[in-house]
Amino acid sequence: MTMRAHRREGWVKVGLGVLAVVILAWTLFPVYYMVLLSLTPTNDLFQPGLYVEHPTLKSYTYTMGQDNPFVRYFWRQLSTSLVVSLWTMVGVAAVAALGSFALARMNFRFRRYVSALTLFTYVIPSSFLAIPFFKMMADYDLIDTRLSLVLAMVTFATPYALWVLSDYARSLPPEIEEAGAIDGAGAAATFFYLYLPLIIPPLIAIGTYAFLYAWNEYLYALLLLTGEERIPLPVAMSNFLTTDNAPWNLLMAVSTVYAIPPVVLYYCFKRYLVSGLVSGAVSGT
């Protein structure tokens, strides 16, 4: 390597180092501040600083023990979030597995329209449909039921899941159908015994995606579920904001607990959570 190239690489490294510090500060500070506040005792809350002088886990013990009016239903709200997310996961996995088999492995007459409808559902902002969806659920008397929220979440999480699964299913060899045909299996048997075992890895990934979609959802949860005992965690947290004397350290403790499952899952499955969009976008060009 020549002197000049050497020097150039040195400057690139210095530049990258400076940039890295800026990026890290920008990225991590809000999260650091959330955790910091959750460890701040109430007396110090109104003396802002960059670190905690007297760290305490009190906010967490209050939250876990439901020892404050604001977190009175913490466990029930957490379990509502969990139950809705798990059912969304099951629903999306089932619908997307069936749909991907048809879309990726068969050539039937209305295939193009089905994919167009799927893509449309993916791109239309779900908030555009929220008010009519609320009206419809009110007409069916399904407001305040978890079912209504699960149905909404399954609907909006399915397109992306279907996308990822179909992409994967297309890469499987044609021997699946051949083997099925030799055994004289019908479409249903081919699906259950030959196709389903092969798509388990991406199925787990899209299940995670669906779980996170429902876990993070705010608007539909706000509209469809009411009452402290029935709302999921994020809606309960936003209700803190309606009062002026909200205990922010407690709120941040709840926030931290609420943020942990998604952070863990995102890091485990991050490859699957973006791949579908990229391959879709790249192959579309």
Add this chain to the structure above:
Amino acid sequence: MKLTTREGGLEASPRVVIAPPRARPRRLFRSRTAIGFVFTAPLLFLFAAFVVYPMAIGLYYASDPDSYRAIFSDPVFRTTAANTFWYVVVAVNVKLVLAVLLSGVLDYPYWSIRVLAALFLIPWAVPALPGILSFRWMLNSQWGIFNHLLTKFGFASVPWLAQHDTALGAVMVFHIWKYLPFWTIIFLAGRRAIPGELYEAAAIDGGSAVQNFFHVTFPLLRNLYLICTLLSMVFTLGDFTVPWLMTGGAPGDSTHVLATLAYRYTFTMGRLEWGLATFTVALPITLLFIGLLMRWVKI
């Protein structure tokens, strides 16, 4: 059974006799269209019942011209339209330009950059709500860390969320903070799909880093970039969570965007048809974007 691959070839070899037709119901399943329909039935049901039907209800309730007369004469609606425009145009474009540039930084093959890339994903993994709450407390005019630092260094404190410009700015900054990592990984994947030989050829021609970017990287990322811009604009156009939780429309309903204003009309004021009309106003541009996307993206 006539299962075919996507290439359309008939996969069952002709020697094999498959499932001889016995009773009439079996016949139904011999038709490819019927099988395709059975497997996509749950999907079609969901989309018909929870996408197409609500959309039809929405348009039905939004069909009264009086609603449009009412909302167009509402000054809050006009502010909201401007807010939404700036939110979509500024936040999305700043975010995507930064994402393309940062994807170049994260593409360097050093181990420290790989650590940085992993940490950089945190805002994407943390749900929006905790992040917004943290921003809100940082921006609190009395006890927030920003004003604390400003006053410490002798500047005047700023009522960040209590005036229109900085409050809308906070919404945009949060949007960029939260979604920049996602789009950066998308572009990173796009960059990694570019064949290395192109850069080798550019290196032989003595191209600088800047020339490389404009002559190799960007032309090849351009389609991806356009699709991402459209997609992100459509998503942001309907964003409710970030503006609602960051400002809730405050101060004085000056920072609403479409979705939060529709919520206010429908649930605070009890005017369902106004809420739906608010979305319908944005529908033509949304459908135009969606139409373009559907031509470019294949599922």
